[in-house]
Amino acid sequence: MKKSFYPGLAFQSIKKNRKIYFPYILTCIGIVMMHNIVSTLSEDELLYVERGREFVKIIMNFGKWVIAVFAFIFLFYTYSFIIRRRKKEFGLYNILGMEKKNIARILFWETLITAVISLGAGILLSIVFYKAAELCMMNMLGGDLSYDFQIFPNAILNTVEVFGILFVILFLSSVGRVKFLNSISLLKSENVGEKPPKGNIIFAIIGLVLLGMSYYAAVTIDNPIQALNEFVIAVIIVIIATYLIMISGSVVFCRLLKKNKKYYYKSNHFVSVSSMAYRMKRNGAGLASICILATMVLVTVAMTSCLYFGNEDIVNVSYPREINVSVSTNSVDGLSDDIIEPIKKEISKTVKNEGAKTDNIYEFRCAFITGLTVGDTVEVDSERVNRTGISYSDLISFQFMNLSDYNRMMGSNETLKQDEALFFSDKSYDYDRISFRGGNTFKIKTKDSMFSSHMQGLDQVVSVGVIVVPNIKEAIVGLKDMKLSSGNSMMTYYWDYFFDTGLDEDAQIELSKNIEESISEYCTKNSLYSELIDFDEAASRASNRGDIFSLCAGLFSIGIALSVVFLFGAVLIIYYKQVSEGYEDQSRFDIMQKVGMTKKEIRKSINSQLLTVFFLPLIFAGCHLIFAFPFIQKMLICFKISNTPLLIFVTALSFVIFALFYVFVYKITSNSYYHIVSDAKNKE
């Protein structure tokens, strides 16, 4: 036999089955493209989002695995249906004298051709799309336009690896399917309807339990950046659970509809319900895939657009006032009035020179230490902490604050006894006392969530807990002498002095520079200060606004680009569903037209089928979105956005826009379905 026999045969059979192969390869290309773009984002230096780069990389690194899992489930399902439809063909080969070994060889070549086309086209398209998106971004952000195509070998390698393995698995599974069937059942298998899977109820229950667990995990994650691992696992479990529930749910649903005789035996339900039942599993899988992509789109859009539209929030939380002076010292003595008042005077002098005032002052002193809570005890000794094994979500950055500062900030009149404290944190704390090992123990007088978004945004990595005490210096006895293995003190001290000036933005920027200079000058002149003070900074809100905006805009553009890619994937899957079902239903509608079904009734029946399942992915996606909401919220808090109304608004808006888009796509693709099925008659 000639060497090219099998590749030729494989190529021929792909061509012959192009009606089912073409949409399949198209979806393969789409998914490869999605994966490669996400993978590229995890490799790219992303010059236009300098400060958000690490964040994007971390997310994308996880994102590419989420997409890989999704691709695996979706393609596995899709391909198994293609093989099922082609069993008749394989049965014929078998009867005509081709061994299963040889059929496997054809399958091998078919898979190889599909893999090469999908990977080639997918990667190529992703490079082009990536460049186009980058150009749009650069244009928007006013960066330098470079028309060179950048290639990211690692990203491509990763995509090729993932999909290479995926195609090998697809190939092996198809060989398995062909192997375990005798030729008669191979010949017959096409017409057999899908049987409900065994243990359907168990799958449904497993799905619900998994979904519940991952929802619970998503809602209870305290710190998203540190718990990203857990969150990604939760996402993957949600994907699996969605498939399980949609598939088993669709089986149960179809059965119920069929049992309801009044509903089932209506001309516009009869055909649609029966064909849904006929391919109930595939229907469920298709809907689940749409739902997952929809969720990806919605989460991405909601998060990044909130970031974009809330960029002013980031500015305000990071820089609560026009001028923000921050001084950090290496000892608690640096927080005493003796040290601070002269600096304040120095600042006032500079401000006065500019003809401005220090209005709306926001001032506090803090000593902070990071500790691990074990019951009501806080471990701060890094040696001990290491031994017990750190879970970042148990860590709290404790900020000790003077009661006088607190009362001034809040305009309150709280009083505290010597060993009492007020405790503020968004992390739940169940005890009414807090005891620092090696330090003091405080009776907690009142517990509450954080009183200021600025305080909450102080640490991006771990939770923040503010302990308001009568006197910092006395409160941290014992703790202040603890040293890290590097020899540095475990405690860190700083003083924040923020105020408004009433100047215009240029003058604010000018003023902040002058203040920084005058403090430095004062410190160098005075040896006590140069010893105590580690670092000082006077930042103006105005000068940082631009940076923050470009970060937000950059992340927003990435989010939009990703959503476009996910949308593209969703459209392809919807298209795939309609077209593959259309070709399958062609002969059925032909018969029905002979028996007396009008074109109008075909339309009605198609619409009924759409309406029955149409909203399911949307409802599910909405549900996923609601449970992802706390995660998005916490993620945004890391970016110092805590504007919940804005987040709710953009989330709801993106959901509505997506729903409209979804309706539109379904309408268009259902037209192509209609043309396929009603064409059958005209061909005669």
Place this chain on the structure above:
Amino acid sequence: MSSYKLNIESKDTASELLEVDGLKKTYTTRFGGNKVEALKNVNFKVERGEYVAIMGESGSGKTTLLNILAALDKPTGGKIILDGKDFSKLKESAVTKFRRDNLGFVFQEFNLLDTFTLEDNIYLPLVLAGTDYKEMHQRLMPIAERLEIDGLLKKYPYEVSGGQKQRAAVARALITEPKIILADEPTGALDSRSSDELLRLFGEINRQGQTILMVTHSVKAASTAGRVLFIKDGEVFHQMYKGEDSSQKFYQKISDTLTLLATGGDRK
């Protein structure tokens, strides 16, 4: 070509159900505009309660004729009057409704839907007509019993034999209580035992008053009918009544006529 027109007129016009008058069908090939006359001039009548078989060789136009009678295709000229109504002039949507309400079909390839159980397949035309489930069920039971498929109703087409499928298809044709059943080679895909069984059923249904028009090239199938029309070159060429003949004798007569048609029967 000389036009020898056979005068096939029914004696009793009051019991006429179907009248085909000067039916013509010309196909135009897509390129070059060559015209092919599939039906030149077909005239015949079918009386209420008659069982008519139409025979002819491949290419004689019998499938075209059946498609036009089934309102699946439109004639180029002529009239088809069913129960006093000319349906060759109806519009697309009206035709479908007409077909559903007046005609029953039995196809060679059964044309059962594999997404439905036999029961649901049988219900299909009634569901399309908007019939109530209770009524459908009531109508089905006697038919299913008579066709001996009452035990198979919950099965899917792929689970039953060809003969059983065809009986389900007959049940689907009968359940709408059509004016006429059009059968296209109904025994074509069946083995001889199932064929005999089906033909016996057709005879029985006909005796109960059902008008049947069957296209076939099986002499055996045709010999069960009350009358056989022979089509050649797009025209009704000859007809024979069974009369008092036994099926065997009628079989012989049909067979002889066919031989005549194939060999020297050219009356041009």
